[in-house]
Amino acid sequence: MSVETHKAHGTGMGQYLAGFILSVILTVLAFCAVMLHWMDGWSISARVLFLLGLSIIQMVVQIVFFLHLSEGPDAKWNIGSMWVAVLCVLIIIAGTWLTMQHLNYNMMGGSGRVSRDDAASRPAASQSATSTEVTTGMGVIISHEE
Amino acid sequence: MNTTVVKTAHMTGNYSHDGGSSKVFGFWIYILQDLFLFATLFANFAVFSSAYDTGSAGKDFIDLPFVLVETFLLLFSSITYGFAMIQMHRSNLTGVRLWMAITFLLGFAFIAMEVYEFAHLIHEGAAPWTSAYWSAFFVLVATHGIHVTGGLIWMACMFIHLALDGLDAHNNARLTCLSLFWHFLDIIWIGVFTVVYLLGAL
Numbered sequence: 304m305s306v307e308t309h310k311a312h313g314t315g316m317g318q319y320l321a322g323f324i325l326s327v328i329l330t331v332l333a334f335c336a337v338m339l340h341w342m343d344g345w346s347i348s349a350r351v352l353f354l355l356g357l358s359i360i361q362m363v364v365q366i367v368f369f370l371h372l373s374e375g376p377d378a379k380w381n382i383g384s385m386w387v388a389v390l391c392v393l394i395i396i397a398g399t400w401l402t403m404q405h406l407n408y409n410m411m412g413g414s415g416r417v418s419r420d421d422a423a424s425r426p427a428a429s430q431s432a433t434s435t436e437v438t439t440g441m442g443v444i445i446s447h448e449e
Numbered sequence: 450m451n452t453t454v455v456k457t458a459h460m461t462g463n464y465s466h467d468g469g470s471s472k473v474f475g476f477w478i479y480i481l482q483d484l485f486l487f488a489t490l491f492a493n494f495a496v497f498s499s500a501y502d503t504g505s506a507g508k509d510f511i512d513l514p515f516v517l518v519e520t521f522l523l524l525f526s527s528i529t530y531g532f533a534m535i536q537m538h539r540s541n542l543t544g545v546r547l548w549m550a551i552t553f554l555l556g557f558a559f560i561a562m563e564v565y566e567f568a569h570l571i572h573e574g575a576a577p578w579t580s581a582y583w584s585a586f587f588v589l590v591a592t593h594g595i596h597v598t599g600g601l602i603w604m605a606c607m608f609i610h611l612a613l614d615g616l617d618a619h620n621n622a623r624l625t626c627l628s629l630f631w632h633f634l635d636i637i638w639i640g641v642f643t644v645v646y647l648l649g650a651l
Binding site: 315316319320322323326327330333334337338347350351354355357358361362365366369370372375376377380381384385387388391392395396398399400403 | 470471473474477478481482484485488489491492493495496513514516517520521524527528531532535629632633635636639640642643644647648650651
């Protein structure tokens with residue numbers, strides 16, 4: 304009897320274990336790629352796409368195997384509302400990123416962003432700080448002309 | 450065995466659709482709006498991902514083995530909560546308590562590691578007030594940590610509910626909502642460890 308009720312809910316041990324094993328593989332793959340320098344020959348955008356791709360695959364795996372949205376009387380509503388939310392999330396993240404990239408480009412410096420080399424040499428350059436830096440509401444902007 | 454059948458029939462019958470099912474759907478809507486909160490924080494972090502100003506760079510403080518242990522604590526806690534749900538569907542109260550206790554301990558260990566990490570960062574001079582990068586870092590990671598803490602408090606409350614009423618329809622709906630919440634936090638953590646730690650360490 305308990306097997307029947309258990310099947311009726313569809314939340315079998317196998318589903319959780321499959322989701323868990325896939326998540327472990329995807330997590331270990333992502334960490335190894337960075338920690339063991341597997342991607343050293345790749346361009347920076349290829350590395351970013353690879354890691355973001357792995358994370359999105361793992362999110363889908365966990366949604367499918369752990370959340371069990373397609374069960375119960377509200378299955379259609381669960382999934383429909385999720386797609387609306389996913390669309391909004393993409394608009395929020397991609398829209399913010401694109402807008403701020405254009406803003407940074409047009410502001411020539413932008414929102415206190417500093418490259419790694421600049422950050423390392425900042426303490427030495429701080430004596431002449433007043434002449435090369437412009438303080439704005441968004442933080443310190445380094446002029447590109449210096 | 451008979452009680453199992455009766456309880457399950459009760460769950461999928463009248464009560465469930467009025468109380469349990471719509472409760473779970475309502476909670477799912479809450480989770481989706483929580484997702485919006487995290488989306489804005491991720492966008493915020495992406496925009497300020499190299500805004501170190503005069504402070505230290507994120508890369509200097511990223512300890513990937515430490516983060517890997519945190520990740521596995523959350524991943525294990527996700528599947529142990531899944532086992533608690535399986536025990537709930539089998540109406541096995543002892544099993545639910547056992548697996549939820551293990552989930553609680555794993556979640557607690559995660560929070561302990563995160564608090565240690567934050568204390569270490571602030572001590573080393575990478576505090577929320579250092580630069581836009583560290584503000585964005587602490588807001589994103591700590592918001593996730595506060596949610597996990599909320600989940601732990603919820604679990605503590607569930608032990609009291611279970612002690613009072615056992616696995617009745619109300620408690621089954623609560624356990625189902627908590628399962629959505631807990632798995633959702635693990636899914637958000639995938640985004641955190643990828644965007645903050647792995648991309649940060651490149």
